[in-house]
Amino acid sequence: MNKYFFKLLKSKHTQQLVQQHPADNEHQQFLYPNLQQNEQILRSIYANCSDVIYRSFLISGKTKALLMYIDGLTNSTGLEEYVIAPLMKEDTEETIEIRQLIERKISVSYANECPTFSKCIEYLSNGNPILLRDHEACGLALGLTQWEKRAIEEPAAEAGIRGPREGFTETLRISTSQIRRIIKSPSLKMESMKIGDYTQTNVVISYIEGLVDETLVEEVKNRLNRIRIDGILESGNIEELIEDSPYSPFPQLLSTERPDVTCSSLLEGRVAILVEGTPFVLIAPTTFFSLLQAAEDYYQRFWVSTVIRWLRYSFTLISLLLPSLYVAVISFHQEMVPGSLLISMASSRESVPFPALIEALMMEVTFEALREAGVRLPKQVGAAVSIVGALVIGQAAVQAGLVSAPMVIIVAITGISSFMIPRYVAGIAIRLLRFPLIFLAGTLGLLGIMMGIIAIVLHLCSLRSFGVPYLASIGAPKIDELKDVLIRVPWWMMDKRPHFTGDYNEYRQSPGQKPGPDRSDEA
Numbered sequence: 001m002n003k004y005f006f007k008l009l010k011s012k013h014t015q016q017l018v019q020q021h022p023a024d025n026e027h028q029q030f031l032y033p034n035l036q037q038n039e040q041i042l043r044s045i046y047a048n049c050s051d052v053i054y055r056s057f058l059i060s061g062k063t064k065a066l067l068m069y070i071d072g073l074t075n076s077t078g079l080e081e082y083v084i085a086p087l088m089k090e091d092t093e094e095t096i097e098i099r100q101l102i103e104r105k106i107s108v109s110y111a112n113e114c115p116t117f118s119k120c121i122e123y124l125s126n127g128n129p130i131l132l133r134d135h136e137a138c139g140l141a142l143g144l145t146q147w148e149k150r151a152i153e154e155p156a157a158e159a160g161i162r163g164p165r166e167g168f169t170e171t172l173r174i175s176t177s178q179i180r181r182i183i184k185s186p187s188l189k190m191e192s193m194k195i196g197d198y199t200q201t202n203v204v205i206s207y208i209e210g211l212v213d214e215t216l217v218e219e220v221k222n223r224l225n226r227i228r229i230d231g232i233l234e235s236g237n238i239e240e241l242i243e244d245s246p247y248s249p250f251p252q253l254l255s256t257e258r259p260d261v262t263c264s265s266l267l268e269g270r271v272a273i274l275v276e277g278t279p280f281v282l283i284a285p286t287t288f289f290s291l292l293q294a295a296e297d298y299y300q301r302f303w304v305s306t307v308i309r310w311l312r313y314s315f316t317l318i319s320l321l322l323p324s325l326y327v328a329v330i331s332f333h334q335e336m337v338p339g340s341l342l343i344s345m346a347s348s349r350e351s352v353p354f355p356a357l358i359e360a361l362m363m364e365v366t367f368e369a370l371r372e373a374g375v376r377l378p379k380q381v382g383a384a385v386s387i388v389g390a391l392v393i394g395q396a397a398v399q400a401g402l403v404s405a406p407m408v409i410i411v412a413i414t415g416i417s418s419f420m421i422p423r424y425v426a427g428i429a430i431r432l433l434r435f436p437l438i439f440l441a442g443t444l445g446l447l448g449i450m451m452g453i454i455a456i457v458l459h460l461c462s463l464r465s466f467g468v469p470y471l472a473s474i475g476a477p478k479i480d481e482l483k484d485v486l487i488r489v490p491w492w493m494m495d496k497r498p499h500f501t502g503d504y505n506e507y508r509q510s511p512g513q514k515p516g517p518d519r520s521d522e523a
Helices: 002-020 035-045 076-088 099-104 117-125 172-182 214-225 235-242 259-267 302-331 339-348 356-376 379-400 405-418 424-444 446-462
Strands: 052-059 063-070 111-114 130-133 139-142 188-195 201-208 254-256 271-275 281-284
Touching: 035 063, 035 117, 035 130, 052 076, 063 076, 063 117, 111 117, 117 130, 117 139, 172 188, 172 201, 172 259, 172 271, 188 214, 201 214, 201 259, 214 235, 214 271, 235 254, 235 271, 235 281, 254 259, 259 271, 259 281, 302 356, 302 405, 302 424, 302 446, 339 405, 356 379, 356 405, 356 424, 379 405, 405 424, 424 446
Parallel strands: none
Antiparallel strands: 052 063, 063 130, 111 139, 130 139, 188 201, 201 271, 254 281, 271 281
């Protein structure tokens, strides 16, 4: 019965979507040979649009023509110099077809035919001016787009000590050019599509042919083609609509604004999804350990990267478990604490009126609020307010007897540990899971913590990212698969790509490239 109800509800929703866009069928019709009729229809489509400019003139002083463009998206100076002025110049030669105008008079980078009103709307929305001529049932979209763009800057969320400093921008073609500048092979493919009934957001699927599994590319395309929505404003909208387990707190796609991280993923046989209007690129598939790896791990010496990686893993566990372990020990397992330390902790908690569970939850919520306030405030005062606020509130709370000093220390260490997680979305998942673990520790002690850890591990084992197990790197351990998980071996040892699923190109470099002095002369 429930299945029938949801099926009926879905069919009604589809009918409503069709009814909301009744003009779409009208836009599919072909242009008319009559210029005045085409202009009337286009003006009715763009009624009450003050930024749409209409420029009527005569070609060679004889044939009526109309230029239509959107102010702010089109290079109006180039339009006057390379289109209007050459066309208005009187010429004794009769121009028969509109395509001949491009061949003889107009010097633009490209021009595409627009036989329908929908094509005209599509090109106009992308900033291309449309040229219409009387007695011609076809228009021309001219390559004279121009709009304000943000300069290429260092990624704010993924800053590093060593490595490239440039990040993606909101302009899609600048982002694709940054990838193309690094990977110069023609095997790098970029397929475009539009998502969103109103926004018509440009989305590019990028992959390297010969390295990626074709079934993965098809799966990405199928999931994107299933999206039916009014608009896409950020890649996060797409991420929620194509992930495998939408109720999981863990991200199943890697989001990055670094071109080097994107290219590294493409060279491993993954797929990148670029979205117009956002610098964040989605990488599929991803694994849990990919979220704990930073880009500069691969730019430093392998010994340093391995030590920092183990330090990052350790502090990730501290960020998840330290408050709950403290609550469990204080509430149920005091015998695990040395006597002198237990006396010191008991004396500090003597004036605290709340149990350890309430105390920990209070401090964690306060710390998260301060952290969020520091993010939302302007950069000039955000860091100062969060640090001063934490110091003042923590000291005042201890002096007032609302919390104990050890609890403030535990929460501070936990907060610092969470900052070591390189991916912000992965850090949010760890922060969210900290609260149920604290509650389990305050009610069941260490038994509750063990139950919570088992539940998290089982969830991670069942999680998939485009069919790839979330713990694929350690699920079926092989020496080759562990070279870039628990440790970071030297580059001359990473001769094989990670294996996700299906067919793939196994070797990324020739084996036996261990460096050393040239001994050919001695031989």
